[in-house]
Each structure stands twice: as structure tokens, then as C-alpha cells.
Amino acid sequence: MPTQNKEARSEMNAWFILISIWVLFSFASSIFVNSETISYSKFLSCLDAGQIESVAVAAHELTGIYKGQKKHFITLRVDDPQLAAKLTAQKVTFEAIPENDFLKALASWVVPGLLFICILSYVFSRAAKDGLGTGLMSIEKNPARIYKEDKVKITFRDVAGVDEAKEELQEVIGFLRDAEKYSRLGGHLPKGILLVGPPGTGKTLLARAVAGEAGVPFYSISGSEFVELFVGVGAARVRDLFSQARKSAPCIIFIDELDALGRARGLNPGGGLDEKEQTLNQLLVELDGFDPRQGVVLLAATNRPEILDSALLRAGRFDRHVLVDRPDKLGRVQILEVHLRGVNFDPSMSVEYIASSTPGFTGADLANLVNEAVLLATRRNAECVQIDDFNAALERVLAGLEKKNRLLNLHEREVVAHHEMGHALVSMTLPGADPLQKVSIIPRGISALGFTMQRPTEDRFLMSRQELQDKLTTLLGGRAAEMLVFEDISTGAADDLSKATDIARSMVTRYGMTKTLGPIAYECEPAQFLSGYPINAYSDPHRFSEETSYQIDCAVKELVNNALERALKILETHIGILKHSAQQLLTKETLTQDELISIKVSLDQKNDELLANADNSPAAGVDQEISNPHVDASCGTSSIR
Numbered sequence: 001m002p003t004q005n006k007e008a009r010s011e012m013n014a015w016f017i018l019i020s021i022w023v024l025f026s027f028a029s030s031i032f033v034n035s036e037t038i039s040y041s042k043f044l045s046c047l048d049a050g051q052i053e054s055v056a057v058a059a060h061e062l063t064g065i066y067k068g069q070k071k072h073f074i075t076l077r078v079d080d081p082q083l084a085a086k087l088t089a090q091k092v093t094f095e096a097i098p099e100n101d102f103l104k105a106l107a108s109w110v111v112p113g114l115l116f117i118c119i120l121s122y123v124f125s126r127a128a129k130d131g132l133g134t135g136l137m138s139i140e141k142n143p144a145r146i147y148k149e150d151k152v153k154i155t156f157r158d159v160a161g162v163d164e165a166k167e168e169l170q171e172v173i174g175f176l177r178d179a180e181k182y183s184r185l186g187g188h189l190p191k192g193i194l195l196v197g198p199p200g201t202g203k204t205l206l207a208r209a210v211a212g213e214a215g216v217p218f219y220s221i222s223g224s225e226f227v228e229l230f231v232g233v234g235a236a237r238v239r240d241l242f243s244q245a246r247k248s249a250p251c252i253i254f255i256d257e258l259d260a261l262g263r264a265r266g267l268n269p270g271g272g273l274d275e276k277e278q279t280l281n282q283l284l285v286e287l288d289g290f291d292p293r294q295g296v297v298l299l300a301a302t303n304r305p306e307i308l309d310s311a312l313l314r315a316g317r318f319d320r321h322v323l324v325d326r327p328d329k330l331g332r333v334q335i336l337e338v339h340l341r342g343v344n345f346d347p348s349m350s351v352e353y354i355a356s357s358t359p360g361f362t363g364a365d366l367a368n369l370v371n372e373a374v375l376l377a378t379r380r381n382a383e384c385v386q387i388d389d390f391n392a393a394l395e396r397v398l399a400g401l402e403k404k405n406r407l408l409n410l411h412e413r414e415v416v417a418h419h420e421m422g423h424a425l426v427s428m429t430l431p432g433a434d435p436l437q438k439v440s441i442i443p444r445g446i447s448a449l450g451f452t453m454q455r456p457t458e459d460r461f462l463m464s465r466q467e468l469q470d471k472l473t474t475l476l477g478g479r480a481a482e483m484l485v486f487e488d489i490s491t492g493a494a495d496d497l498s499k500a501t502d503i504a505r506s507m508v509t510r511y512g513m514t515k516t517l518g519p520i521a522y523e524c525e526p527a528q529f530l531s532g533y534p535i536n537a538y539s540d541p542h543r544f545s546e547e548t549s550y551q552i553d554c555a556v557k558e559l560v561n562n563a564l565e566r567a568l569k570i571l572e573t574h575i576g577i578l579k580h581s582a583q584q585l586l587t588k589e590t591l592t593q594d595e596l597i598s599i600k601v602s603l604d605q606k607n608d609e610l611l612a613n614a615d616n617s618p619a620a621g622v623d624q625e626i627s628n629p630h631v632d633a634s635c636g637t638s639s640i641r
């Protein structure tokens, strides 16, 4: 194609030169021939004065020569029947000439055409200069969307808490640095490596760190960018990405958010079906024709591996999966240290304490937390960031911003105070509940009117039935307190109720924790991250009879009702403390850890008696593995939305 193009262009250039010469000549001749344009009346007066030697009469104009001078004149013709008679009278030689229409036609038709061709060829040649091959036809090769980084500055030092993943990728780095050593025995790397993990755990960061460690160029593109208006554009872009990368091997190709592109075919409803399939097919083709020995390593990341097309995951394609999971406590300490590197913080501050208060946080959450704390410290003009800034930032992240000027009337404040103390007291009396950090009735966030914050002491991966029941009881403590003190109930418990119902439902349908329904999983795990993939995310959720469905509802209701009964019993026993501490909360708005501990001391005096009275302590031991404990640290009282 390019050579053919060149020939065509030189031919075009020759034409261009010829035409310009012709235009120049005709232009020049009209300038150099000494002629003037005069009016018809002037022509007549010159004629009468006998100054004119000869005239040529054309259809629309008269040209002639003045007598004695070599000067031409032109005048437009007026309808004048006596012209011939006048000319004869003055003895002027005159002749009629046919109009030369041809040249005019040529000028009016050919010149714009030529001009157009010239502009076109200019555009083409410009595009060719930019290295885009066939000029106009290369829209799809627009490289702007392919993000190339030659010198990646991020290294493994910037990624913490994902040691297993780092170890797996160490091999890739070794290969990129010295491909020969790895192919010595004929082995090669897996073709594609898929980083799998929940959002914000550092998958993108990790991929860039691999490029940084190996010191190779990093080509990245996000799966969502393949979603194109024009069919075939995405596929062409995949082809282009691979061909560009091959040229600069060794290098890394990174496809972020692979799920946007590699969604199982035939499942996406609505439009875009053809386009996505074509793009995916092209990716599969490139993967098959892709020789890892060329020194190109293909990385991809996704947080929804369960919806990926199985053709992408089969052996020989993205067959190596590296799990990038939420960090454990030690990992969180390391991640916090990474993000605290540039921060001026109080050296007596315990990073470990922050890490232990943030189970379930991802790297991105922790980065955000550090930033919030720094902002808070900046706002109070502090010398350095203190642990209190972190506590405030954590509250902010978990419960939302304080809304001090949201006005609640007196009665509402009382309800909220008793509600929150209900949660607090119930959780204090239950063994093994996380210690309370703070109880507050300052409205926060979009809808919380108050909150009770527990500080988790350790990461939890398993929860027993007893613990789940305790959790239910704590959740219903708010409603129970309202019932006891006000003999009426409010909408404030809406959020608690929906959380409690979710837990109870899971106990019945997923963990098999009720006697009547037995150890049967009636529902699949929610199609969240890594809940035992590959699952069929589109399977029918109702795999049971109407009868079973009814029983499930009854069992859920029973669990929640029992929890409410239990909370009511606990609070009834301690009604004096409840009322007293609620008053305390009303005056102070926030009860801190120390104040809560002194309340707990007075509670403990009655505790033994209460434990003996508690009727609902079924034998624990039906522990279930919970893949995603999601210990939430806050419990808000919601307002009417």
C-alpha cells in the first residue's frame, strides 16, 4: 500500500505544477498586456473623437486598440443597434469574434476540482507523515487511547500487603529482565496473567509496579474503552495494541477491567452485542497468535472473574490467576506505612492501632483514610498528624460527615439517644462483642441521626451461630429501647431492621443454621467478588418449592423476633442504666470510650443474673465459613428518607 501511494502522489504533484504554471501564465498575460477597462459612454466619446483604431466585437464585450498608442481597452457591450454604423462612420476596422467559452468553462469546473484534489492529497500526506498508514481510513488506529508509559516509576516498594501476589509476579519480572535465561530449557511463561481481586486492592498498581521493577515499557488500556460506537473499531484497537507492543518488546501489555470486554458472550442484553463479541474474538485471536517468547507479557485485571467468558480463562489463555485480596492486619500496617511515607505524623502514633480498627479496608480505602486524616490535621493547623485525626477520619469514612446544624426537636433527640444507648447496652452485656468506641447523637452523613461505633479487635473470617445471634440482638437493641421507654416505635430502626433481616436470611438459606430447614443451601452466594467462582451468575435463584419458601420466611421471622425478645429482656433488666445513660448522652452528645467503660462497670454488676435468665443460648458449634465477613463497625440510626 505505501509504495503505491507514493507513486500516486508524485503523479499528482506533476499535475499540480503544470496547472499552477498555466494559471500563472494566464494571470501574467492579463497583467502585462497593457489594457484598461472603460465605460461604454467613454468608449463612444473616444470613438467620436476618432481616437480608436480597431475594435473586436464579442458577444458581451468590446476590445480594441487606441489610435497611435499600443494601449488596449475593454468595455462591456450595451445593446446599441447603431454601433456598426458609428464604427463605419469613423473608419474603424472592426470584426466580430466568437466568445471563448471553453477557457471559462475550464476555469469554473476544473480549477475547483483540482483545488479539492490538492487539499485532499495534503490531508492524506499529513496523515501519512504521522505514521498512521492509510490516512483517512485509520480512525480506528487512533493511538491516543492506548496509554504507553516508557519509564514507570512505581516499584514493589509502593505496593504493600500483597506478598503472595508479588511473589507470583517476581517470575514475570525475571523473565522480562532476562528472557533467555527462562527460555533456556524451552519453558515459557504463561500467556496471560489475570489479577483477580476486589476493587481498590491494588491490581492496577501492581501491574504498573511489575513494569517499573522490570524497567520495560507499559502499554495499558482499559476494557471499558473498547466499548465503541462503531462496530469493528474495538477489534482493530486490540490488533493495534498488540502490534505496537510487539515492536517494543520486552514490554507489558495491561488490560484493565477485563470484565468490561470479556463478559461471557451472548449474555449481554440490548445493543453492543456484535461489537463486544468482535472485540473479544479479536482478543482471543491475538492471544492464540501470541508467542510469549517474544518478550511481551500480558497482564489483565478484573474484580468480577465469574462473569468472564470461559474461552478467556481456559488453559493457554489467561490461565494463571493471581489473587489480590483484601489485606490482613499486617498487610494494612504495611500499606499504611507506604502511604504515611511522605506524611509528617506524630511518632508516638500506633500504626498498628489504626490497622486493627480497619478490618475489611482495601489499599485504596487506607490511602483515602490517610489523606482524610492529613486534611483534618491541616485544617486545625497542627504541626503533625495525630491519632485523633485518624479516629475522626475513620468516623468520617464509616459514618459520613457530621451535620451539627441538622435540627432535631427535643423528642426526636430523646428517641435517638435511647435508641443508640439501646444498641450500646445490649452489645456491652453480650460476651465477645467488640468493645464500644463511641456513641454519638450528632447527625451524620445522608441519613444517620446517631451512631454506635464498635472497634473490632481482630479480623474475622469465621462467625459462629452464637455470634451471629448476638449481632442480631445488638442490631435490635435500638428498637427494643424505643419500645420500652416510649411505648411506641419510630422509623429510626429501618436500617437496623434491614441489616438484621439480611443476616437472618443468610443464616437460614446459606449457612444452614436452622433446625427445621436443615443444612441446605437454598440460595447461591451473592454474585460478589470471589464467592466461589465460577458460578453461574444468571441461575434461577428460586430453586425451592413454595412450601420451602414459606418455611424460610417463617424461620427468618423467628430469628429476628427472638433477637428482639432477647434485646428487650436485656434492656428491661437494665432499664435504670438505660435511662440514666441516655440522659448523659443527651447532654454530652457524644460518649467516649472512657465514659462507656464506666457504664459497663455498672452493667457488669447485674450481668451474671442476666446471663442466667437468658433463655436463648442454643448450643453453638454450627460454625460456617464466611468468605467475606464484612464486619461493619458502625450502626447508624436512619432517618426517614
Ligand code: ADP
Pocket (backbone or CB within 6 Å): 158, 159, 160, 161, 162, 197, 198, 199, 200, 201, 202, 203, 204, 205, 206, 301, 335, 338, 362, 363, 364, 365, 367
Ligand atoms: P484496583 O486496580 O485493584 O481497583 P488500584 O491499583 O487502582 O486498585 O488502587 C488504587 C489506589 O489505592 C492506589 O493508587 C494506591 O494508592 C492505593 N492502594 C491500593 N492497594 C494498595 C497496596 N496494596 N499498597 C499500597 N497502596 C495501595
Ligand code: MG
Pocket (backbone or CB within 6 Å): 203, 204, 205, 256, 257, 301
Ligand atoms: Mg484498577
Ligand code: ZN
Pocket (backbone or CB within 6 Å): 419, 423, 475, 478, 479, 492, 493, 496, 635, 636, 637, 638
Ligand atoms: Zn440503630
